Amino acid sequence: MNVTVHGPVDGDPLWFVMGWGNTPAQPAVGWLLDTLADAGFRTRAVEIPTNVSRFEREYLDPLAAVVDEEPAADRVLSHSTGGLIAAHAIDAGVLPERAVHLSPWWGLHPSQRIPFRVLGALPTSRELTSVEPDRETLGERAEPSERDPVGLSPSFVREVRRAQSSLPAAGDGEVAFCTLTDGLVGVDAVGERLSADRIRLYDGGHECFASTGREAIVADAVAVLRDGPEALE
Template sequence: MEQRTFDDGGDEDLVFVLVWGNKLYHENVRWLIDELTGAGYRVHAFRIPTAISDFRSEYLEPVAEFVAELDGYRLLSHSTGGLIAAHLDGADRRIYLSPFWGFPEGVLDVLGPLFAKLPTSVEFLPANTDAENIGDLATDRQIATGANAAAPSWIRECREAQRTLPPIDDDAVVFCTLRDRIVSTRAIGDRVPPERIVLYDGGHELFSSSARDRHLDTLLAALEDGSAALSA
């Protein structure tokens, strides 16, 4: 797992856990990080590995050990990062972007239990990570260097983490699109009431979708004030 801090002089700590396949040099990831640091946050970004054999030791514990050293922090996460973030303790605010709390309807949803039994961490199961599904601002480099295949061990570990998902914080806010084909929007709706869900028109990544500019102020307000920002 790669961790990098942006703007050591920021006023408040914000932990940003990225999705499976995101890189810290991806243009749209950096756009969001730049907006966060511009708002005064000291951003601790985590790039997660795409192939794992153990969710707790390879995903959860590295982030949990890091945040344990912080004197309070706000938590922003995207997709698989949202699955990790839901298992973390101690955040003052929790904002989820398209959290991966369930597999979408499709091959991996139906055959996931069978694939998960395969004893391998080789990534060979195709994923829907093309520009159409990611967002209309996704770059060619982003698609080419992102993840495009999943390992059976990753499916197994994510399914177990979804099964043991703790209750979502009462003040948490979720941003998602109903057109998402990478995560289950039903799983989001089952855990968070509609008044704490911000819908946008775009792909799986808000920060890779044209709608990002219309929702940036709401995202920053939610990081500051939690769900109260949505009723202001």
């Protein structure tokens, strides 16, 4: 796992477990990191592998190792696949319970259920299906960035489905931000894991930080990171 540090040296420590394929070099992610820096956070952004064959060995264990090497933090931000990883890491005591999950991938989108079942049945860890979501799916302000092509492997699909099926109960400090029109994650899983008063809905794409109105959305996320779920009331 690659970890980069952003924000003032004396800022409040914050872990950010990014989504599948996200990097700080992407304009929308960079905007989010700059906004967090302006809010006074010293953010450690975790870039996750896009192809794994074992969720615990290649996601949870490396995350625990990097967290153990860094200064303690009492809040975490996550996005998409990072939200799935963070949920398990919080339950394991690796990450703090005060967490804001942006469009967490806690369940499959309806369009993924049959293809993932078929793909996951193949006995290989090779990336077989390329993935490049469009601006309509991600958000109106999403911009392309230079990066190596990424794809889905059967082993990754199997591990995501397994992690989703064993998702732990949410802690008292966890909240989620999501859009009901998300084309990449199953928002029904968000409603199953969290009560309505711990969910902040927004209009836009899968990446709230690449959506119109992102300033207000992220301001609310910052408030929750600062003050806990009560900030949504």
